[in-house]
Amino acid sequence: MAPGRGSRKKPAAERRPAVPERSAAAARRRGYQRRSKWQPIGLRVAVVAGLVVGVLLLANAAGLLRPSAGVVMPDLGRGHVPEGSAITYDSVPPTSGSHYAAKVAPWGSYTARIEDPVVVHNLEHGGIAIAYDGIDEATVKQLDGLLTTFPRSRYGNRVKLVIHPDDRLAAGEIVLTAWARMDRLAGYDEARIRAFYEAHLDRCCESVP
Template sequence: MDSENNQNQLDAAKEAFSRREQKNREAAARRRKKTLKKAVVWAVLILAIFLVVFISSKNETTQEPTNSAEQFFAAQNRDHIKVGESHPAYNSDPPTGGWHYDQPVQSGIYDKEFPDEQLIHNLEHGHVWISYRADLDQESIEKLADIAKDFGSKIVMTLRSKNDTKIALASWEYLLKMDTVDEAATNEFIKDHRGRGPENIVDFGFKDFRTTK
């Protein structure tokens, strides 16, 4: 009888030990699974951060224009200079960034010229500068003026005799040139770049300042 009891106790002890071992194995498996999940989460997070940094750096270096006719010119700097102060040549014509005066031009439509250095300050504020030569026909000028009025704020339209094409649209670092008014391309350029300068200052007071219309 004692022998049978001892055997039963031994079997019970073995079973209890087996259950504890099973629980320990299950707990260890859960810990490994939890650790693996954490490792996967961290790996995904690190990969996501890497991709964001990589894409951002790629965009900063390539800056592909959205319109195939556009040109990209990296801003040479954002330095302020005194009126009339000399500076190195700009890397685009009209300029799309670089040395500029302290005072921008009031947004609106003009039938006169302003110094490039003054208009660049507008570009820094996220404006789009529509410039045209004096030999552009009046009908085309009015088409551009109508587009400028449709957008209003952050648009400045001026004469510019130095243009090598009859029309040029400039924003911070981007340029679109044409000899005839392409309304679709003009609207697309403005939508893509207006309000995207390095300093997006609130703009108000847009109006048609032309002396003859």
């Protein structure tokens, strides 16, 4: 006897058993666990990235990321002492330390070396010193020309440069100093001098002309 219509086999899709609700819940839990596993890593990456950005911003504000910002020197403090006091510095020329309380060199170019405690006071006022030895007259004139072409201080509208010879340096050497910064040049390099000047102008330590 031929099978009746009621005995016809159901399609495979109709015979597939339903997925229990607990299996679906387990799948959702596994998905949540996978997401939770990566969340702490993402948080740590975000924190580290934020710290890196913060450090870079601070370094840039301090001038450390600018070209030719110079070598960081030890900060020997800002003690003020009477003129004529004996002072020991840790570099030639010095970049920080005790200095004469009441003596500052007017910004400009000089034909004789300025005393270290005076130059250091200029650095404390946010200026830059350029010392040199054994360069020709044409190069001296190039240095002097910076007094009219470099950016002016926001305090007093002056180019805050002190330019002077220093026979303690090597012949032909030009040394740039700012507070706790130094850059030694083997010869005249206006781009490098400008970069140093712009990086450190008015960045230490007293807001004065």
